Amino acid sequence: MNPVTDFVRASALHGLAEFAASNNLSAQELIKSVGLPEDVLEHPDSFIPYRKFAALLALATQSSATPLFALRFGLHQGVSSLGPLLYLIRNAGTVGAAINELTQYFHLHVSVAQLRLEVEGEHALFHYDPTEVKDVVSHRLVVELVVGGAMQLMRTLLGNRWQPRALLLQSAPLCETQAYARLIGLTPQFNAACNAWLFDAKLLETPLSSGDQELHRLIQQHLDALDQISMQELPAYVRQLLRNLLPSGRATMEQIADYMDLHPRTLQRYLAEEGTSFQVLLNETRQAMAQRYLGDSTLSLTQLAAMLGYSELSAFSRAFQRWFGCSPREWRAQQHPASKSRQRLRSRLQRPRTPQA
Template structure:
């Protein structure tokens, strides 16, 4: 399975990377992400490439707490409709349960878990991330975002009992305290926030039940759309990668962190194939560029990822029964 997250998970990365004296475009490129990824927050990206961004950021900046600090920096702005759903829930506990129920709309790699025991509640992000490069940064980013999430719900009433981190300390206790307000309990079972369970019963005074119902309907619709959007997602990737010639199913499958055979199987379930989507994408791009630009046929051949102009002309003849020049004359006529 390809583990995916929304590109909104990189919300605020440009500003944060600059604050760490990094070139954000260079980090994204090295992680194998398109240069315009920050402009399309609803696009789906490989979680492994997202983790690679954090790992590269940490290594390049020399900041061992890169993921944690990025999470604190970006806060809750990454969640879109999920944030409005939580803020219009009846209580803090309801808000967190709603968040956990629909979190897969944002990220299909892990789950948000609320657990109560002995008068305390635990909030943590559970995922199968042991073999993920940059796992620690992804998990600590979730801790940072979790802190800001609870602050957004509770304001000054958010007083955690403890922060739990799975790893040994990688910075001084003073630095952790400055960032989190507490010194974490290291080498824990999972990365989590522990707090008084009574906080779950606090009513959210500004909640609007009617708006809450509308957002639930919207998220249910998004959920249904996401299950059907794989072909459209592949075509978005093709449009990004065609100019560089990287249009093989092996390359696209690797980008999505899924095997080519598995990708073909999923596309077959949608009644299409990789080759059919590649053909459709090239066809629509060719029409748009011929009608809206003065690009030469040689340039267009390169943009569409063909090896030579003859290959492009043969494909165009197959699509429209005419050469590109003949077709353009017909359109003008």
């Protein structure tokens, strides 16, 4: 079970900074507005709630006044958002094998959607099927992002041989249909029964000359290991969120649970099953961060206390005394004895001299 039930890998935001800027938007403002950690772009393998990912696309679409923002973003990203899945499919034997393996492991990238390859006679359909998600009314922007990325994937695999027969979309158009045609070279069939690219099934037999079978085997083993994600990883994931959210003051159990789309009691139960609790993880994270900042930074103790989520310096000092048996000031001095000696020397030099008789 994944720590976030309805998730997408943060790699799905690959390229957001430069693409948002090209649309006169700030990626950091978008990220902050939907409640994602400010450093989420630095952790592409982390999980982000699907509903917040969908909300970010909706906000960007509205703020940029660009109805096809998501489709354009998918075309801009291309295959880069797929992470290790890209290396797997590039080293498959044929285009058909590459797509089948992508469909097999796609749940590691997005937990609430399915990719399917369907062959009907001389036609092949490359499907994207989103599932229902709480608080997500519409998937249409995510669908358009995905079909844009899928188009670039097929171009990567097939080059100029990629000549799709049709793009089927379950939704109505977001703007005039000519705008779609200018971007992808054809006008989609809207209000269709499915979301899928339709193309010549013979293309599935195309060999991939760049395929490396040994590398393919190693990547497959790595993905199989990722597929064994279990609740044992939950404490480490909560620690990661605490490190990210503590400086912003948003690291209560309720806020962490909300970020993970879990009820606080559910989160507590999961952690208890792993022999720990939210408070234990919070204390451990605060201890580790306190040691690092006291050792490596020149932050004042008041600043550090606030960064760790303490409303008063005295509360931080009492907690630190319990953890390490000394005050934060004493601990810092022990880590920097040379600095302490310089302070003593400076103090002696600054003493007023006694007049000689």
